[in-house]
Amino acid sequence: MATKVFMEALSPTMEEGRLVTWLKQEGDAVKSGEVLAEVETDKAVMELTARGDGVLRKQVVAAGTTAAVGTLVGIIAAADEDIASLLGGVAPSGAASAAPAAASAPAAAAASAPAAPAPRAAAPAAPAAPVASAGRALVSPLARRLADESGVSLGAVQGSGPGGRIVKRDIEAALARGPVASTPSAPARAAAPVRTGEAFEDIPLTQIRKTIAKRLSESIGPIPTFYLTAEFDLSRVAEMRTAALALGEAFKVSFNDVILKAVATALTQHPDVNAHWLGDRIRRFGGVHLGMAVATDDGLIVPVIFDADQKGLREISAEAKTLAKKARERKLKPEEFTGSSFSVSNLGMMQIDQFTAIINPPEVGILAIGAIEEKVVVGPDGGFTVQPRLRVTMSCDHRAVDGAVGAAFLQTLRRLIENPLLLSF
Amino acid sequence: MANFDVIYLGGGPAGYVGALRSAQLGQSVAVVEREGLGGTCVLWGCIPAKALLEAASIAQKVAKGKEFGVTAEKVTLDYGVAMKRSRQVSAQNSKGVEFLFKKNKITWLKGTGVLGSNKTVKVTAADGTVETHTATKGVVIATGSRVKGLPQIGLELDKSLVLSSDEALTLDKAPATLAVIGAGAVGCEFADVFNAFGSKVTILEVMPRILPVEDEDCSVELAKSFKKRGIEVITGAKLGTIKKGKTNVTIPVEVNGEKKELTFDKVLVAAGRAPNIEHIGLKEAGVQTTERGFIKINERFETSVKGIYAIGDVAGPPMLAHKGSREGHVVADILAGHTHHPVNYGNIPNATYCHPEVASIGLTEGQCKEKGLKYTIGKFPFSANGRARTSGETEGFVKVIRDEKHGEILGAHIIGAHATEMIHEFAVARENEYTVEEIDLAIHAHPTLSEAIAEAVLDSMGKMLHA
Numbered sequence: 001m002a003t004k005v006f007m008e009a010l011s012p013t014m015e016e017g018r019l020v021t022w023l024k025q026e027g028d029a030v031k032s033g034e035v036l037a038e039v040e041t042d043k044a045v046m047e048l049t050a051r052g053d054g055v056l057r058k059q060v061v062a063a064g065t066t067a068a069v070g071t072l073v074g075i076i077a078a079a080d081e082d083i084a085s086l087l088g089g090v091a092p093s094g095a096a097s098a099a100p101a102a103a104s105a106p107a108a109a110a111a112s113a114p115a116a117p118a119p120r121a122a123a124p125a126a127p128a129a130p131v132a133s134a135g136r137a138l139v140s141p142l143a144r145r146l147a148d149e150s151g152v153s154l155g156a157v158q159g160s161g162p163g164g165r166i167v168k169r170d171i172e173a174a175l176a177r178g179p180v181a182s183t184p185s186a187p188a189r190a191a192a193p194v195r196t197g198e199a200f201e202d203i204p205l206t207q208i209r210k211t212i213a214k215r216l217s218e219s220i221g222p223i224p225t226f227y228l229t230a231e232f233d234l235s236r237v238a239e240m241r242t243a244a245l246a247l248g249e250a251f252k253v254s255f256n257d258v259i260l261k262a263v264a265t266a267l268t269q270h271p272d273v274n275a276h277w278l279g280d281r282i283r284r285f286g287g288v289h290l291g292m293a294v295a296t297d298d299g300l301i302v303p304v305i306f307d308a309d310q311k312g313l314r315e316i317s318a319e320a321k322t323l324a325k326k327a328r329e330r331k332l333k334p335e336e337f338t339g340s341s342f343s344v345s346n347l348g349m350m351q352i353d354q355f356t357a358i359i360n361p362p363e364v365g366i367l368a369i370g371a372i373e374e375k376v377v378v379g380p381d382g383g384f385t386v387q388p389r390l391r392v393t394m395s396c397d398h399r400a401v402d403g404a405v406g407a408a409f410l411q412t413l414r415r416l417i418e419n420p421l422l423l424s425f
Numbered sequence: 426m427a428n429f430d431v432i433y434l435g436g437g438p439a440g441y442v443g444a445l446r447s448a449q450l451g452q453s454v455a456v457v458e459r460e461g462l463g464g465t466c467v468l469w470g471c472i473p474a475k476a477l478l479e480a481a482s483i484a485q486k487v488a489k490g491k492e493f494g495v496t497a498e499k500v501t502l503d504y505g506v507a508m509k510r511s512r513q514v515s516a517q518n519s520k521g522v523e524f525l526f527k528k529n530k531i532t533w534l535k536g537t538g539v540l541g542s543n544k545t546v547k548v549t550a551a552d553g554t555v556e557t558h559t560a561t562k563g564v565v566i567a568t569g570s571r572v573k574g575l576p577q578i579g580l581e582l583d584k585s586l587v588l589s590s591d592e593a594l595t596l597d598k599a600p601a602t603l604a605v606i607g608a609g610a611v612g613c614e615f616a617d618v619f620n621a622f623g624s625k626v627t628i629l630e631v632m633p634r635i636l637p638v639e640d641e642d643c644s645v646e647l648a649k650s651f652k653k654r655g656i657e658v659i660t661g662a663k664l665g666t667i668k669k670g671k672t673n674v675t676i677p678v679e680v681n682g683e684k685k686e687l688t689f690d691k692v693l694v695a696a697g698r699a700p701n702i703e704h705i706g707l708k709e710a711g712v713q714t715t716e717r718g719f720i721k722i723n724e725r726f727e728t729s730v731k732g733i734y735a736i737g738d739v740a741g742p743p744m745l746a747h748k749g750s751r752e753g754h755v756v757a758d759i760l761a762g763h764t765h766h767p768v769n770y771g772n773i774p775n776a777t778y779c780h781p782e783v784a785s786i787g788l789t790e791g792q793c794k795e796k797g798l799k800y801t802i803g804k805f806p807f808s809a810n811g812r813a814r815t816s817g818e819t820e821g822f823v824k825v826i827r828d829e830k831h832g833e834i835l836g837a838h839i840i841g842a843h844a845t846e847m848i849h850e851f852a853v854a855r856e857n858e859y860t861v862e863e864i865d866l867a868i869h870a871h872p873t874l875s876e877a878i879a880e881a882v883l884d885s886m887g888k889m890l891h892a
Contacts, residue, residue: 140858145831162766168833168858 002086002164003052005060005074006156007067009177010039010046011334017041018066019048019073024056030076037063037073044301044330051158052076057083070156139166146171199286202278209282213399224398227356230410232417234372234388240420250314255372255390256346257317261423262416263367264288264308264316267342270409274341276362277400283362291340291360292320294327301327302360304340313423348372354391364400365409368393390417427532429455431760432546432560433567433753434538434705437464438746439737440567441522443753448529450761455558456531457538457548462522463515465569466746469591472518474614476511477594478778481621485780489817504599504622511594540564540706544732547706562760563734566705566712566720567753570738573699579667580606580694586674587667587692590615599624600690604676606664607696608635610777613647615693617779620656627657627687629678631696634660636777640789640838642804642824647840650781650820667692700739715741724767726756734760748773772855776845781820784848787836787855790826799829803861803885807841809892810880811872818842823877825851825861827885832860843874850878861885 007017017039024036035047036056050056054076061073077083139147139154143166147154152174159166205213216224237258244251267274267288276283288309291302303323305316326332345357346369357368370391379385392413396406416422431447433440436458447454461468487497526533536550544560572589574582582589588596590611599622605612608630620626628635628651634644635651635658648658665677675688700719707714713721713729719742720728720735728735736756737749751768758765777783793800803825807813821841828835837851854864861882869879876891883889 141860141863142831142833142858145860149831 002057002075002077002081002083003050003054004072004086004158005036005048005050005056005076006158007039007061007069007071007073008048008156009069010048011041011044011338014041014069016066016068017046019061019063020045021063022059024050026056026059028056030054030056044332046334048073050076054081055079057081058087060087070153072155138164140168143167143171150175201284201286203282203284205281209399212402216398223359223361225359225395226398226403226406227393227395228403228406228410229354229391229393230414231389231391232414233377234390234417236418237420238388253313253317256348256369257313257320258420258423259346259369259390259417260290260292260305260308260320260344261311261313261316262413262420263342263344264290264305264311265416265423266409266412268309269412270405272405273365273396273401273409275364275400276341277364277397278362282364282400285341287341289339289341291337291343291363292323293343293345293357294324296328296330298330301332301337302340302343303327303332303337306339342366344369348390354393356393357395359395359397361397364397365406366395368395426557426559427455428559428561429453429532430560430562431455431565431757432457432534432538432544432558432563433565434540434546435464435567435569435701435737435739436460436462436522436533437567437569437737437749438466439569439749439753440464440565441526441753442750443565443567443736443757444531445525445529446754446757447760448531450757450763452562452757452761454529454531455534455560456526457534457536457546459535459537459551461516461519462526462533463519465571467518467522468515469594471746473511473515473594474590474611474618475778476514477507477618478614478780480507480510481618482780484621492817502599502622504619505597507622508595508597534558538705540566540710540712540733542710560732563732563756565726565753565756565760566728566733566735566739567737567749568701568705568739569749570698570700570744572694573697574694575606575664575697578664579669580664580692582694583669586669586672586690587694589694593619593693601625602689602691603627604629604674604687604689604692606692606694608632608658608660609638609695610636610775612693612695613651613777613779613783615695616651616656620651620654625655625657627659627689629662629664629676630658630660631662631664632660636783638789639775639777639783639785640824640836641791642822643783643785643838643840646821647779647781647783698738698744702739725759726752743773743775745773745775769856772852774848774852776848778845781818781841782844783838783840784844785836785838786848786851787834788826789836789838790824793826793835798835800826800835801829801885801887802826803881803883803889805877805880805884805889805892807874807877810874810877812874812876813841815872816842823847823881825878825881825885827861827882832862832886834859834861834864837878839878841874841877847875847878850875 010017020038020040022037024030030050031053032050034050036050037048039046039048056074057077058075061067067073075083075086138159146168152171154166157166157170157174160170161167237255241253244253271284274285274288287307290305290308293300293302305319308316342363343360343366345366347355348369348371351371354370355368357366359366372388372390374386375389376384377387394406394410430452431454433444433456436456440456441462444454444456466472484502487500490497534548536548539547541547541557544564545557546564547555547557549555574580580587584592593615599619603619603624603626605616605626605628608628612628613636616626616628634641635648636644651658659678659680661680663679668675673688673690674692675686677686702714702718702720710733711730712733715721720740722728722735722740726734726736734756736752738744755765755768772786774784774786804822806822808819813819824838825834826836834851834855839847864882865879869876880889880891
């Protein structure tokens with residue numbers, strides 16, 4: 001059975017992609033999962049993989065071409081399968097030289113009828129699935145309604161039903177992959193893609209929550225943000241780093257690693273902050289998936305440390321390093337930069353004392369980390385001491401997080417950062 | 426000693442259909458079966474029971490004949506004759522499977538099979554000869570299930586007073602009084618048969634309603650109909666330890682705190698089936714079972730041992746012939762390396778052949794509520810259907826549960842004459858993901874019972890025409 005190759009939404013925000021190079025040529029055998037081509041998205045250069053076995057019969061789109069998500073870019077089929085109907089109005093690229101068999105085969109077969117292998121030769125064998133006629137997608141009535149409702153473009157969906165028919169589960173799978181064809185003015189935000197087996201809890205909105213959300217949105221933009229700033233004493237974190245390093249290079253961690261670990265731990269105690277605003281409900285996550293903003297030459301990207309609450313300092317440190325490196329090399333896969341439940345942005349290394357970060361929706365908060373600075377402070381005994389101090393500012397989505405809730409989170413974070421020993425409990 | 430591509434252990438509806446499909450795909454196939462081909466379904470279940478239900482139906486129709494101007498006098502009821510006919514029908518069907526085996530060159534290994542290592546099966550024939558056969562692609566366990574009785578309250582099957590459906594199917598005459606324990610499909614069907622043949626039947630069900638897996642509306646309607654015909658229906662019944670006399674059985678029954686003792690000539694145990702996992706070498710082969718005693722399988726019917734598969738009743742509920750047959754078909758495709766459509770477990774019809782018949786597919790209204798789905802109900806009574814009036818079978822209704830937003834047919838429930846035939850309109854619709862609108866658009870012939878489906882569907886959209 002033929003498999004249509006579409007330009008896929010390789011990142012959640014991708015609307016079109018540039019086909020950089022074809023890695024398989026027409027006539028090459030391909031297996032499901034093999035890389036067919038490289039595609040440049042708005043975020044990175046990604047791999048377009050085959051979703052069926054057979055021969056890459058047709059490169060519908062030439063290298064260098066930019067195509068919208070859902071555009072037919074190629075066809076995988078059996079070597080002798082008639083793909084003319086699949087191509088529909090698409091003119092064969094490179095005319096006769098490219099794939100003469102594809103276009104002329106059916107006509108020839110019809111002319112020399114007796115010799116042609118009848119498509120239904122072996123009756124008991126599973127018949128080759130009939131292929132959708134050009135221009136009309138085979139789709140179940142229910143799937144069509146679901147697609148209309150959710151804005152999924154049927155052209156971008158590969159059917160899994162009998163004969164390649166698009167059925168309910170295909171639309172559900174397309175929705176789970178993320179917004180494919182976006183409805184421009186969708187009032188309620190679609191749920192962000194969630195990894196399979198993910199533990200989370202959807203909390204229906206109470207009336208008071210709805211009113212807060214509505215009023216505050218009217219007052220200040222679509223995300224009514226407020227900011228909370230706090231300054232922490234990093235003396236004990238500094239001591240801990242020194243003590244750890246004394247045990248060997250393997251125990252070397254940065255201030256940022258400790259802050260990430262502390263944020264992850266604090267979030268487990270404040271599920272209201274570790275959440276997504278979904279328009280009609282709030283989704284609290286069972287695990288902490290910590291986004292960390294990374295500046296690259298192309299712009300900002302936020303890779304995710306999944307289940308950060310379950311990971312030790314050393315793991316977080318190693319993962320943060322790897323993700324940052326991959327981000328700068330544009331090698332992040334979509335699943336590595338989607339699905340965060342809360343994010344952290346650090347401009348301390350650029351000597352920014354403090355700043356406010358912009359929430360990455362549908363998350364409900366982001367923590368901006370400033371530079372660590374030696375400051376003179378009044379000690380408990382009234383004397384002066386010098387301490388490394390850190391200023392953090394949390395941006396909160398007031399629709400989901402009230403002032404006191406955000407403040408309580410920062411209190412917990414302060415306790416953890418000023419007493420990093422607690423992180424090992 | 427012979428080599429086959431596939432060996433099926435059991436020749437019931439799962440194993441024999443799998444064997445036919447395997448043979449059709451060019452595989453060499455053997456089926457190990459000690460009894461006749463066709464399994465419980467053909468020999469001791471679906472087929473003979475339906476032959477008896479047909480007899481019951483004729484008895485009921487004759488009784489109503491007068492109002493149609495057809496008066497039969499001196500009508501006699503003879504369960505023995507009906508039983509003998511049902512055995513003939515059974516034997517015919519079994520022979521039919523035998524013929525299909527010959528036609529498809531499937532080897533019937535007559536005897537008892539035990540799993541060996543490396544996809545071998547040791548078969549012991551009735552005369553004691555033992556042969557070991559090898560399957561190159563896979564051994565498929567399809568040994569089915571059996572009635573297990575309720576030994577915890579003394580209801581051990583004894584073949585004389587405490588019967589399973591097996592013995593009920595071979596009684597010479599209907600008992601004067603009969604208790605049917607368990608009001609699932611089997612219990613309701615036998616209650617129907619023996620009531621029609623003159624027994625005083627009492628149904629005892631521990632759950633709060635009969636046909637507990639069906640939609641509650643259907644349970645209520647059937648109980649109403651049964652009571653009208655003189656079948657006593659006792660639900661929410663706690664049974665005490667029974668006392669067996671020489672010719673009768675006394676059962677202590679407690680309902681809503683009220684205790685009484687009921688005495689019957691015979692007791693039919695129609696509750697509890699157990700998978701046949703014993704004596705086939707499961708443990709020795711390392712095949713794991715679930716907590717409930719079924720063989721553990723994955724979505725490709727593979728057991729915990731490579732090369733050993735399981736399908737049908739022994740591989741888990743629902744224990745229905747048509748579910749087993751479909752699994753047989755699919756496992757044959759898998760073993761032959763063909764692309765297969767996975768079994769759609771959410772779309773298996775239920776059918777109970779008592780009068781009125783009850784059939785359903787998909788979710789019940791109770792299940793929709795539990796899942797928090799938003800739905801609307803469409804319901805049309807047969808009393809408002811022309812065809813039902815002509816035949817005087819106006820009991821029952823069609824009920825369709827429609828997803829409020831997208832019109833998906835979440836479930837459909839029919840109680841009435843020929844319900845088990847009519848349910849397949851919904852089976853096809855659901856399999857193809859048609860919504861209620863497509864059913865409405867399809868023109869239904871007039872006058873037919875199926876028009877009630879079209880009307881129920883219209884009702885779910887608030888547009889019913891004929892009521």
